[in-house]
Structures are given as structure tokens and as C-alpha cells.
Amino acid sequence: MLSTESRDARRVAGEVVDPEMPMLTLADLGVLRGVEVSGDAVTVTITPTYSGCPALAEMRDDLREALHGAGYREVEVRTVLSPPWSTDWISERGRRKLAEAxxxxxxRVGERPAGPVPLNLxxxxxxxxxxxxxxxxxxxxxxxxxxxxxxxxxxxxxxxxxxxxxxx
Missing domain, CATH: 2.30.30 (SH3 type barrels.)
Structure with missing residues (x-):
């Protein structure tokens, strides 16, 4: 079970909007993977929609700004590429917000095999x-x-x- 501090930090991080699709939060988009709190320090883990995502730096900056504003002195944003992000990670709320916009x-594309995921163009x-x-x-x-x-x-x-x- 998450502590009160962890729930608060997760809520703050989850409310940060995606820079390219501002109708979605990072939580709606499914890129927010984890939030860990230790005292007044927080570590956020995100998985970009793809490794070359140009919005990644802005996501990091926005997360740092939101969490500093919530009183966390130390904010670390980690990027993990495995498992790779999938559009299946977009929440139902996020799917509704997209359609409304x-x-x-x-x-949904379903289960993926282990290893590299081919990009179908x-x-x-x-x-x-x-x-x-x-x-x-x-x-x-x-x-x-x-x-x-x-x-x-x-x-x-x-x-x-x-x-x-x-x-x-």
C-alpha cells in the first residue's frame, strides 16, 4: 500500500499534461510508470511513447516543476524503455478524452511478444x-x-x- 506522501506525489505527477496532446495527462497516456517518495525527495519513472519522442525533455521539466511546486525538494525523473510503451497503456479515461477532443x-493491440516491437507503418x-x-x-x-x-x-x-x- 502506498504511503500518503507517495499517493500525493503520484497524484501531482499524474496531473501533468502531455505536451503534444494536452487533453491527456501523463497518467492518462500511460507514460507515468512509477513514483517513489523518500522524505522530501521523489523519483518518477516514465516510459516515452517511443525512444525518439521530442516531448520527453518537456515532460521531465513539467514533472520537476509540478513536484517542486508541491514541496518536494529533490526530484529525479528516470526514463525506462523496457517494456516499450504501447497504446494499450492509454487509460479508458484517456481514450474518452481523445474522442471528446x-x-x-x-x-487495442493486445499482448506483445518479448523482445523488439516492430513499428508498422x-x-x-x-x-x-x-x-x-x-x-x-x-x-x-x-x-x-x-x-x-x-x-x-x-x-x-x-x-x-x-x-x-x-x-x-
Whole structure:
């Protein structure tokens, strides 16, 4: 069972928003892996969405700022790459927040084998539902959206463009 201090530090760290998808917290996104407290020092462990994530430095800075603001004098942010992050780690609340913001959440990909995880850049299925009108099929406009984790799609029913978080 977590101590009161650990629960407080986890709550503070979990409320930090993702710099690229600010509708999600780091906890919603599933990158927050652990929070350990010892006195007025806290160690936070995160797993980036991929090893080259350009938002990683900002995540670290935002975590340090939030935890210092909560009274923790020493803040260490560790990055772990194993196991690799998966879109399956996005919480149900995070998936709802994505859809509410007009971003199609990824399908669940399930269990992964041990070892390297291949990145599939093949075209996405047309079975990505529209987050605006709910139409069951949409079309891919670009494999790459504003972030490396997203693709751009459009709904033929309502004609609205939207981002889709690519399942990894």
C-alpha cells in the first residue's frame, strides 16, 4: 500500500499534461510508470511513447516543476524503455478524452511478444470510426499527423478531418 506522501506525489505527477496532446495527462497516456517518495525527495519513472519522442525533455521539466511546486525538494525523473510503451497503456479515461477532443483513439493491440516491437507503418485500416459523427469508416489523408504518433484522416460522411493515434 502506498504511503500518503507517495499517493500525493503520484497524484501531482499524474496531473501533468502531455505536451503534444494536452487533453491527456501523463497518467492518462500511460507514460507515468512509477513514483517513489523518500522524505522530501521523489523519483518518477516514465516510459516515452517511443525512444525518439521530442516531448520527453518537456515532460521531465513539467514533472520537476509540478513536484517542486508541491514541496518536494529533490526530484529525479528516470526514463525506462523496457517494456516499450504501447497504446494499450492509454487509460479508458484517456481514450474518452481523445474522442471528446476529436482525436480517434487507437484500437487495442493486445499482448506483445518479448523482445523488439516492430513499428508498422503500413496504411491504416479504413475501420477507424469518426470521433465527430461516429461513422464507421474513414479515409487516411496522411500517415503522419502533427506528431509521429498520429495519422491524419477524414470522414466521408461529415467531411471533418481528424487525427488518429496510431496503434503501437
Amino acid at each position: 476529436g482525436v480517434a483513439p487507437p484500437d 503500413e496504411p491504416l485500416s479504413a475501420r477507424v470510426p469518426c470521433p465527430h459523427c461516429g461513422a464507421p469508416s474513414t479515409e487516411e489523408l496522411s500517415r503522419f499527423g502533427p506528431t509521429a504518433c498520429t495519422a491524419l484522416r477524414r470522414c466521408p460522411a461529415c467531411r471533418e478531418p481528424f487525427e488518429h493515434v496510431r496503434p503501437l
